[in-house]
Amino acid sequence: MTPNRRRWFGHLFLLVGGVLATGSGAAGAVIAGQSVYAWMLYSPRFSIREIVVTGAETVGVDEIAAISGIARGDNIFQADPIDAGERLRRDRRFDDVFVRRVMPGRIDIFLKEKKPVALVQLDRMYGVDYNGELLPTPASDRITSLPIITGVVPEQGGIVESFAEGRTSFAEMADSIHYNVKVDRAIYIIEMIRAFSPGFVDRISEVHVDQIHDPVVYTTETGTTVRLGIGHYPDKIKQLEQILTRLKEDKIETRWIDLRFDNQVIVRPILTADAADTLKS
Incomplete structure (x- = not known):
């Protein structure tokens, strides 16, 4: 019996005994209280x-x-x-x-x-919520639409060897990943995209943060590499949507979009015959 339960029963016994003592002797009240106590513990009613x-x-x-x-x-x-x-x-x-x-x-x-906003690839796949809290892999079909965060390793030195050998417990991994700057950067990017372009979140397959100052987003449809750099994410997200829409309209395929530089977008098109004609025009 836990201390909380013992205290609760003690108060209950005193209360029952006190009530019964108002109409009978103290000894009778104690006996009656014990009977009520036993009835409450063992009656099928409860x-x-x-x-x-x-x-x-x-x-x-x-x-x-x-x-x-x-x-x-x-x-x-x-x-x-x-x-x-x-x-x-x-x-x-x-x-x-x-x-x-x-x-x-x-x-x-x-x-x-707690709801995962992304999956993170460590020794195996985990969920991660918007606070960077590691969660057991969600048992839900919904996880197939979540972006995957890659390029993350534990920051606590004592766990790195265990991580490399696959000997890390969930609790150790969760403690080491909490407040991880790479995870925080990836989640921030995902939440920025969710805020400024909610429909675009489902088009993200991966956020790679091996280089903290050079996060890379990969799209689901074409596997396009999008280098975002640091800062100005609302503007960059709008730019990215406009670029992808324009490329689709012009039937131009690309595997590379670079948004790291202010007021400059670099696109490397795949020059199919149709794309070449479009660019010439």
Whole structure:
């Protein structure tokens, strides 16, 4: 029994005993209190019959209940909402957790699932949210549309060797990647694109940040390399959309667009016959 649960039962026992003592002797009140206490602990009336989870999107109710340590059939007074909430908060997928009892036999769990804004390639694929928090690989079809962040290695020296040998635990990896400047740069670029060109996010297959001052975006349709450089991302994103639209209209294919320089866009077209005619005209 956890300390929280022991304190709760202690207060309950004193309350029941105090109420009964108003109409009987102290000894009788204690005996009656013990009887009520035992009834509350073992009566089927107070068995947990339902666990209701609000806020889950990809993680199932049964998995969330298992993590919380509360199971159907348990006595509701022996279930510890505080301990259950702490267990759920230790799982990096959840945030804003609140657990409560609803008499006589229901547990309510409220939480928010952290949502990946991208995938990051490390020793294997992980999700990462907008704060740079590493998440277990999401079990959802939605991940196929998320851009992949590449070129990232852990920044903590002690983990580099384990990373290279594939011996890193999830917790170690998550701690080493949190506040990683390369991950932060990639997420910032993705969120800028989402803000200034929401439809374009789905056209990004990869954000490569091996060189922190020279991030590279790859598109899904043609695998075009887009070098963004540093700063002025809203203007560059608008420029990129205009360039890709114009190239599509003119039937010009390209594998390279360079936006690193102020007021200058460099495009390397693939000179098919149609593209050559278009350029001549």
